Amino acid sequence: DAGITQSPRHKVTETGTPVTLRCHQTENHRYMYWYRQDPGHGLRLIHYSYGVKDTDKGEVSDGYSVSRSKTEDFLLTLESATSSQTSVYFCAISESELKAEKLFFGSGTQLSVL
Amino acid sequence: GESVGLHLPTLSVQEGDNSIINCAYSNSASDYFIWYKQESGKGPQFIIDIRSNMDKRQGQRVTVLLNKTVKHLSLQIAATQPGDSAVYFCAELRYNTDKLIFGTGTRLQVFP
Numbered sequence: 001d002a003g004i005t006q007s008p009r010h011k012v013t014e015t016g017t018p019v020t021l022r023c024h025q026t027e028n029h030r031y032m033y034w035y036r037q038d039p040g041h042g043l044r045l046i047h048y049s050y051g052v053k054d055t056d057k058g059e060v061s062d063g064y065s066v067s068r069s070k071t072e073d074f075l076l077t078l079e080s081a082t083s084s085q086t087s088v089y090f091c092a093i094s095e096s097e098l099k100a101e102k103l104f105f106g107s108g109t110q111l112s113v114l
Numbered sequence: 115g116e117s118v119g120l121h122l123p124t125l126s127v128q129e130g131d132n133s134i135i136n137c138a139y140s141n142s143a144s145d146y147f148i149w150y151k152q153e154s155g156k157g158p159q160f161i162i163d164i165r166s167n168m169d170k171r172q173g174q175r176v177t178v179l180l181n182k183t184v185k186h187l188s189l190q191i192a193a194t195q196p197g198d199s200a201v202y203f204c205a206e207l208r209y210n211t212d213k214l215i216f217g218t219g220t221r222l223q224v225f226p
Contacts (some may be wrong), residue, residue: 031212033214040218041220042203042216042217042219043158043203043205044216045214045217046216048213058213059213059215089159090157092157100163100207100213100214101146101148101163101207102148102160102163103148103160103214104160105157105158105159106157107156108155108156108157
């Protein structure tokens with residue numbers, strides 16, 4: 001898994017509650033990404049980071065925020081979870097320092113919002 | 115848990131045959147392409163990549179072909195094995211966006 005750890009692996013929460021997912025890497029890579037995966041949609045980019053405190057939106061960023069205060073940690077927060085955010089969330093890192101090539105993915109977090 | 119739904123295109127092949135998985139990409143300005151394999155309950159795993167200045171690249175038992183004229187990418191797996199059963203995704207990148215965009219995937223089923 002290229003030194004990527006996602007936590008928690010599974011979470012069940014209620015609508016309206018805040019949720020934070022954590023991605024931790026051990027190899028000091030610059031680029032980190034959060035994707036969600038849903039049936040029929042494949043992997044869709046939520047947010048990504050190109051350095052400490054440097055983040056940008058992906059194609060499905062509404063309802064999500066991210067933070068990167070350290071190189072090794074990239075946090076994804078659902079401020080007020082909704083049932084439409086039930087999904088599998090994957091964190092990824094890029095081994096390239098210049099471009100978003102060859103992403104390596106974590107094992108995923110299964111989130112259920114009831 | 116299961117990461118993809120029931121309505122993926124499915125390719126069924128016999129063990130030992132060659133498999134060809136196809137992908138149509140959306141943007142003629144895309145610079146870089148990549149194939150991933152995803153087994154049930156796991157994250158996507160890198161297989162092979164190719165830049166837009168190439169039309170073919172080979173790896174171990176896999177070959178990626180790129181046809182920029184028709185915006186088509188294919189993954190060929192030689193001598194398909196049961197362990198190749200998975201969902202396969204293509205992805206495209208435009209370097210000025212730093213964002214890798216994924217297709218919806220194809221399920222490969224290998225039967226004895």
